[in-house]
Amino acid sequence: MNILDKIVTDKRKEVALKKTVIPRSQLERSVLFDRKSNSLATALKHSDTGIIAEHKRRSPSKDTINQNTNVGQVAKGYKSAGVCGMSVLTDIKYFGGSIEDLVLARASVNIPLLRKDFIIDEYQIMEAKAYGADVILLIAAVLTKNEIKNLSEFAKSINLDVLLEVHNEEELTKSIMPSLDMLGVNNRNLKTFEVSLDTSKDLSSLIPEDFVKVSESGISSIEAIKSLKNYGYEGFLIGENFMKTDKPGESAHKFIDQLK
Numbered sequence: 001m002n003i004l005d006k007i008v009t010d011k012r013k014e015v016a017l018k019k020t021v022i023p024r025s026q027l028e029r030s031v032l033f034d035r036k037s038n039s040l041a042t043a044l045k046h047s048d049t050g051i052i053a054e055h056k057r058r059s060p061s062k063d064t065i066n067q068n069t070n071v072g073q074v075a076k077g078y079k080s081a082g083v084c085g086m087s088v089l090t091d092i093k094y095f096g097g098s099i100e101d102l103v104l105a106r107a108s109v110n111i112p113l114l115r116k117d118f119i120i121d122e123y124q125i126m127e128a129k130a131y132g133a134d135v136i137l138l139i140a141a142v143l144t145k146n147e148i149k150n151l152s153e154f155a156k157s158i159n160l161d162v163l164l165e166v167h168n169e170e171e172l173t174k175s176i177m178p179s180l181d182m183l184g185v186n187n188r189n190l191k192t193f194e195v196s197l198d199t200s201k202d203l204s205s206l207i208p209e210d211f212v213k214v215s216e217s218g219i220s221s222i223e224a225i226k227s228l229k230n231y232g233y234e235g236f237l238i239g240e241n242f243m244k245t246d247k248p249g250e251s252a253h254k255f256i257d258q259l260k
């Protein structure tokens with residue numbers, strides 16, 4: 001079994017258990033369920049820099065990145081750096097995050113927040129909304145075309161933006177549908193952890209114009225962003241490059257200043 005299969009197997013168990021502890025009807029009663037969403041796709045379209053900064057403590061490819069973070073402070077730092085949005089990893093077992101991280105970020109900022117997790121069930125989308133997310137990530141590598149359709153339409157029905165992540169042409173062609181707002185190309189292969197920005201460049205011409213294009217992972221230089229912009233990318237998801245420093249917000253600030 002590859003790592004992605006393991007993550008999804010564990011995720012199915014986690015979701016089944018969570019459903020018994022907090023039923024959907026209770027999620028719907030969260031005050032955040034009625035909060036007006038803040039669109040990440042719109043923010044990216046109106047930005048010259050397009051940075052989406054991530055909160056990530058550890059990952060299966062890197063182990064520890066930063067265990068001493070205060071997610072509320074990181075959120076404030078990213079906001080004052082001028083990011084378009086923040087991605088909050090909520091997977092516990094493999095990334096050291098939690099759904100509470102999302103609500104703590106939401107308590108600190110009103111910028112668009114992406115719930116970054118392995119979403120396989122509507123329940124997790126309800127949970128994302130209840131804990132303050134504006135956007136969900138769907139990963140084509142772990143979903144069928146039908147699942148992508150059902151989950152993205154459900155997210156749209158509760159006013160969440162959808163970022164669909166692909167890694168190759170096959171995933172991309174099966175996924176193109178009107179219920180998505182943004183198409184993200186992950187430069188990291190989630191099965192082997194290999195990283196190459198060429199993945200974004202190679203797939204760019206296959207993404208229809210009406211989707212905001214996002215390049216994800218392995219981005220650490222201004223040059224990388226400048227070259228990805230030539231391929232039509234408007235969003236850049238950066239985690240480790242900021243999180244490996246003591247002050248992720250300040251690192252993001254310096255980075256964004258150089259982009260302007």
Ligand SMILES: O=P(O)(O)OC[C@@H](O)[C@@H](O)c1c[nH]c2ccccc12
Pocket residue numbers: 054056116117139165186216217218219237238239240241
């Ligand atoms: O830390 P990086 O290399 O800048 O990558 C950030 C983000 O793209 C990465 O964390 C990510 C992209 N897609 C994912 C899916 C699940 C978990 C994590 C991810």
